[in-house]
Every structure is written in C-alpha cells, then in structure tokens.
Amino acid sequence: MSESIDLTVDFAGLKAANPVFTASGTCGYCNELADFMDLSRLGGFITKSITPEARRGNPTPRIVETDSGMLNAIGLANVGVDLFIKEKLPAIAQMNTLVFVNLAGQTMEEYVAVAEKLSLRKEVAGFELNISCPNVKEGGITFGTDPAQIEQITSRVKNAVGGKVLMVKLTPSVTDITATARAAVNGGADALSLVNTFPAMVIDIETRRPILANRSGGLSGPAIKPIAIYLVHRVFTEVAGPGHIPIMGMGGIRTASDALEFLLAGATAVAVGTATFAQPDCAIRIIQGMEEHCRRKGISSIRNLIGGLQ
Amino acid sequence: MALRRLFTATVYRNCQIRPGYWRADLDLDSSGCEAFSEVQPGQFAELRVSDISLPPAQEVPANLRDLAQRNIILRRPFSFCDVHAGPKGIRIGVLYCVLGPATVRMMSLARGDQVSLIGPLGKGYTVSPEKKYALLLAGGMGAPPLMHLGEYIRARYPEVTPIAFLGARSLEHLPYDVHIDNEKGAYAAEYDRIGVESHIATDDGSIGFRGFVTQCVEQWLKEQAIQPEEAGLYSCGPEVMLAATVALADKYGIACQVSMERMMACGIGLCQSCVVATKGKGETGPYKLCCMDGPVFDGKDVVFE
Numbered sequence: 198m199s200e201s202i203d204l205t206v207d208f209a210g211l212k213a214a215n216p217v218f219t220a221s222g223t224c225g226y227c228n229e230l231a232d233f234m235d236l237s238r239l240g241g242f243i244t245k246s247i248t249p250e251a252r253r254g255n256p257t258p259r260i261v262e263t264d265s266g267m268l269n270a271i272g273l274a275n276v277g278v279d280l281f282i283k284e285k286l287p288a289i290a291q292m293n294t295l296v297f298v299n300l301a302g303q304t305m306e307e308y309v310a311v312a313e314k315l316s317l318r319k320e321v322a323g324f325e326l327n328i329s330c331p332n333v334k335e336g337g338i339t340f341g342t343d344p345a346q347i348e349q350i351t352s353r354v355k356n357a358v359g360g361k362v363l364m365v366k367l368t369p370s371v372t373d374i375t376a377t378a379r380a381a382v383n384g385g386a387d388a389l390s391l392v393n394t395f396p397a398m399v400i401d402i403e404t405r406r407p408i409l410a411n412r413s414g415g416l417s418g419p420a421i422k423p424i425a426i427y428l429v430h431r432v433f434t435e436v437a438g439p440g441h442i443p444i445m446g447m448g449g450i451r452t453a454s455d456a457l458e459f460l461l462a463g464a465t466a467v468a469v470g471t472a473t474f475a476q477p478d479c480a481i482r483i484i485q486g487m488e489e490h491c492r493r494k495g496i497s498s499i500r501n502l503i504g505g506l507q
Numbered sequence: 508m509a510l511r512r513l514f515t516a517t518v519y520r521n522c523q524i525r526p527g528y529w530r531a532d533l534d535l536d537s538s539g540c541e542a543f544s545e546v547q548p549g550q551f552a553e554l555r556v557s558d559i560s561l562p563p564a565q566e567v568p569a570n571l572r573d574l575a576q577r578n579i580i581l582r583r584p585f586s587f588c589d590v591h592a593g594p595k596g597i598r599i600g601v602l603y604c605v606l607g608p609a610t611v612r613m614m615s616l617a618r619g620d621q622v623s624l625i626g627p628l629g630k631g632y633t634v635s636p637e638k639k640y641a642l643l644l645a646g647g648m649g650a651p652p653l654m655h656l657g658e659y660i661r662a663r664y665p666e667v668t669p670i671a672f673l674g675a676r677s678l679e680h681l682p683y684d685v686h687i688d689n690e691k692g693a694y695a696a697e698y699d700r701i702g703v704e705s706h707i708a709t710d711d712g713s714i715g716f717r718g719f720v721t722q723c724v725e726q727w728l729k730e731q732a733i734q735p736e737e738a739g740l741y742s743c744g745p746e747v748m749l750a751a752t753v754a755l756a757d758k759y760g761i762a763c764q765v766s767m768e769r770m771m772a773c774g775i776g777l778c779q780s781c782v783v784a785t786k787g788k789g790e791t792g793p794y795k796l797c798c799m800d801g802p803v804f805d806g807k808d809v810v811f812e
Contacts, residue, residue: 230777260772260778265578419580471772475581477773
C-alpha cells in the first residue's frame with residue numbers, strides 16, 4: 198500500500214474531500230447520478246439553477262452537438278425553490294458532500310428570494326450566483342457583463358445567504374474578465390466560478406434555420422477548455438490571488454489532466470460538466486487520475502499544484 | 508426505479524441488413540445482464556460512439572463523407588429490436604439507419620469489439636393483457652422497439668395476439684426484408700419469424716398498402732369490426748405519424764401508447780433537454796422528460812406541437 202495522497206482543499210473556508218465538483222445543470226438536483234457513482238466521493242456538487250417559481254424552460258430542440266462540444270438552451274427549467282426544498286433537499290441531506298445551490302432569477306429580488314429561503318438550510322454549504330445565463334431579464338447577458346450591476350447583486354445576495362459561502366459565476370463573454378471578477382469580489386463574493394458557456398449557434402444547412410428552438414445557446418465541452426484555462430489564469434493572477442479568493446475552474450474538463458491544468462492555472466477546485474453527460478462517472482475517474490498523477494510525481498498534497506504555473 | 512447500469516458489451520455481429528440499414532448484436536457483461544434481466548420493450552440504452560473509429564473512406568456512403576468527419580462527444584440513444592437471454596447471458600439487437608457521424612462510425616464495429624452502454628433507460632410499453640389484439644404501428648425507424656414488443660407479447664401473453672402494421676415512405680425506407688405472398692400479401696420476414704402477422708404500408712404504394720400506416724390500420728379495424736376494448740395501439744415513429752395514431756385511437760376509443768423521440772445529451776435525467784409537452788391545466792401543460800418519464804407515453808397525455 199503506497200502512501201496516501203492528500204487531495205483535500207480549503208474552498209472559502211469549506212473543507213472539500215478533493216477538488217472535483219459536478220457542475221450546475223449537468224448533474225441534476227440531487228441524487229440523479231447515484232446509480233453511477235458514490236456521490237460522497239465528490240469534492241462537491243452544484244445543483245441546477247433554482248428560481249423562485251417553477252420554470253418550464255424553452256421548447257425543443259434544447260441541445261445540439263457540435264465538433265468537440267455541445268450547445269444548450271434549456272431556459273433555466275426547474276421545479277422552483279419551494280418544490281426543491283420539499284422534494285430535493287431530503288435527498289441532498291443524504292449525499293454527504295459539499296452541496297452548492299445555483300441561484301437564478303429574472304430580477305435581483307428573485308435571486309434574493311431564493312437565497313433567503315435556503316440560507317438557513319444546513320444541507321446547503323453555499324451558493325453559486327448564476328449571473329451569466331442569457332435568460333436573465335435585465336438586458337440579458339449584459340447583466341453579467343456590467344461590473345456595477347454585478348457588484349450590486351453580489352452584495353444584495355451576500356446579505357441574504359446567512360453567512361454561507363457565495364460563489365459568483367462569471368460569463369466569458371466580456372472583453373476584460375478581470376473587471377467583472379473584481380466587481381464580484383468588491384460585492385462580497387467568497388469565491389468565483391468560471392467560465393459559464395459561450396453564446397453560440399449551429400445552423401441546419403438543409404432548412405437554413407438554427408437547430409436550437411431558441412436559435413442560439415451556450416457552448417460547452419472540450420472546445421472551450423483552453424479559453425477557460427486562460428481566463429482562470431488571468432483572474433487568478435490579476436484579481437483572486439494566492440490565498441485570497443478561491444476559483445472554481447470549469448469549461449470542457451473531461452480528464453484528470455484537464456483538471457490539473459485548471460489547478461495549475463490557479464483554480465482551487467474544478468467542476469466537471471458536459472463530460473458527465475457522456476460518462477456519468479467521469480468526476481470519479483478524474484479524482485482517481487489526479488491521485489495517480491500526484492503519486493507518480495511524488496506530490497504529497499494536491500494543494501501544492503494550485504497556481505503552480507511556472 | 509428499475510435497475511440501470513453503466514456497463515460494457517461485446518459485439519457479436521454487426522452487418523448490413525438492407526442498403527443503409529444495419530443491425531448490431533451485442534453480448535452484455537454480467538453487470539449489463541443484471542440490469543437487463545427485466546427490460547421492457549420500448550426502453551433504450553445510451554451507446555458510447557465517440558471512441559469508435561470511422562470505417563475506411565471507401566466504405567462511407569458518398570452522401571455522408573462530409574458529415575462523417577465531425578467529432579462525436581455525446582452518446583446516442585437506441586432501443587432494441589431483440590433481447591434474448593441465453594445460457595451465456597443476454598444478447599441485444601440494435602437496428603440502426605446510417606445517417607450521420609455516429610451511425611457511420613457504428614458501421615465499423617466488428618465481432619469482439621467492446622462498447623460502453625448505459626441502460627436500460629426510461630419507461631417502455633405496458634402490455635394490456637385483457638385486450639385481444641396488440642396493434643403495433645411502426646413508422647420507418649420506429650420499428651425496432653415494436654419488434655421487441657411483438658416477441659415479448661408472444662412469449663408472455665399467449666392470450667394477446669400482436670399484429671404489426673409497418674409503414675414507411677417507400678420500399679427502400681423499410682428496415683426489414685419484405686416478402687410478398689399470394690395469400691398474405693406483403694409482410695416482413697422478421698415478424699414472420701417471431702410468429703407475428705404483419706401488414707406493410709408505403710406512402711407511395713411501392714409495396715403493400717398505398718397510404719399511411721394509420722390508414723392501413725383503420726381499414727383493418729373496419730374490416731375486422733374491432734370493438735374498442737378488444738385492441739390496444741402501440742406506436743413508434745415520426746411525430747406526425749404518432750399524432751395521427753393518437754387521433755385514430757381517439758376516433759375509435761382505443762387505448763394508445765406512443766414512443767417519443769427527442770435529442771438528448773445524457774438519457775439519465777441530467778440535461779433536461781428531451782422534454783415532451785403533456786396535457787395539464789391551462790394552455791401550456793407540464794413538460795416531461797422523454798428519457799425518464801418516457802420515451803413511451805400514454806397517447807392521450809401528449810401534446811403534439
């Protein structure tokens with residue numbers, strides 16, 4: 198039996214068993230993946246977006262595959278916060294991992310309303326503020342691209358989360374991601390997650406129409422990984438800094454080496470998204486692969502790799 | 508929830524059955540056999556295609572050479588035309604039409620190759636044992652799960668007579684070997700083999716009944732003077748055909764189940780992309796997931812958009 202590797206990380210004061218989370222919108226509400234993995238082995242779990250009222254979402258087709266990626270335009274379909282509390286939280290209580298609830302809404306008041314209802318629930322470790330979805334009413338994606346609005350909403354939601362960790366999810370669709378990252382930090386964010394999907398389109402050349410009913414959607418998957426790593430690196434070096442604001446890196450992670458690239462770029466933890474659709478136990482395989490990498494390289498703690506880019 | 512697993516299967520055989528239509532038979536590993544021990548017709552599995560290589564260029568159909576170059580990342584959902592338990596385990600048959608980058612890759616599967624599957628998934632058909640006739644309505648590539656259902660009914664419900672009505676645009680769009688008999692008319696050999704009477708309908712009349720499969724069934728219902736409670740309709744095919752099936756079922760007061768198709772990223776309830784509109788209070792009824800609540804739905808619950 199070889200020496201065990203310390204995979205634990207401190208994420209904004211929360212102790213995660215390892216740096217690997219499952220990303221919002223790709224792992225369900227709670228135990229949907231339980232047939233395929235032991236959820237307690239995850240570093241953490243981020244629920245799909247929860248809004249104050251149930252949302253039906255967009256018509257179909259809602260997804261389309263593209264080279265090395267996929268587009269989605271689900272439209273924040275979800276059961277709403279009350280049904281989430283009633284039907285999903287009991288299962289979350291049994292998951293034995295860090296659970297972040299992804300908050301969404303059409304107005305600032307809606308985000309605050311969902312946060313308040315969940316702020317006292319011990320099953321919830323923290324929140325991810327989704328201000329980077331194209332479905333937000335306040336000028337759509339410009340809501341998450343305007344530093345002033347980001348600072349304001351972060352501050353208001355921070356006051357509503359009852360001391361729980363608040364992570365702000367950034368869109369990559371900005372000229373300078375350090376400006377939006379800085380706005381979130383100024384608003385009181387405990388952590389940053391990046392990146393959300395890229396607005397994109399796929400066209401059917403036979404019908405000459407976009408394939409998605411919503412016409413455009415968010416691009417995810419391996420296609421976006423190098424861009425996401427670049428953005429994580431910029432935010433880490435220019436805003437978050439070592440030992441300051443932790444980053445949850447995401448975008449096209451499919452293998453352990455993908456995840457390790459994000460850590461080296463400055464992410465404290467990573468979230469696996471689209472890859473889970475194709476391989477439901479992908480996150481667990483990544484954890485195993487990280488451990489093997491550390492063993493091979495003689496690294497005693499995964500924390501030694503964070504921000505280790507030379 | 509019924510058992511479902513991520514497991515490996517070994518290709519036993521993969522061959523073209525008609526131009527453009529192929530069939531792969533897969534032997535499931537022990538985990539797959541356990542999961543499939545109580546599989547229902549109409550359920551499906553997600554097949555990992557991304558690591559199957561392209562066939563040699565000369566074997567790729569000319570009209571797909573451009574499209575075939577695309578990379579695959581997601582799995583593809585397939586129902587089964589056949590599920591057989593033998594002494595060495597369970598073998599499933601997957602019938603597929605070669606029409607894109609995923610199915611082009613599947614052409615290159617060879618005996619002994621291993622493929623990854625997730626299944627069985629979703630809800631299949633529920634057989635009504637009290638009905639004398641199970642009318643199986645297949646449109647084009649809606650055929651596979653109904654072949655499985657026909658055989659399933661023959662094996663488990665001797666008091667129910669399955670009769671297949673198989674439609675397509677024309678002869679070349681039928682994924683079966685069609686034979687013509689002086690007495691029986693046009694029939695599918697695969698259904699004959701499992702002891703199920705079959706009728707063929709083509710839109711252009713190139714073989715069998717000229718017209719839609721729903722018109723073919725309606726003629727049969729009239730000729731046989733079938734009472735509503737005597738028959739159940741089990742349907743799979745293009746959505747326009749399913750809508751026509753539900754309208755027919757409604758007209759004759761016959762119970763009807765339809766298998767819906769949607770683009771899906773995962774097949775296991777994560778991505779929320781495969782929604783089917785269902786009837787409920789108000790103008791817009793609730794969306795249900797094709798992968799979890801379906802793919803088989805009660806025909807009267809579905810809103811065809």
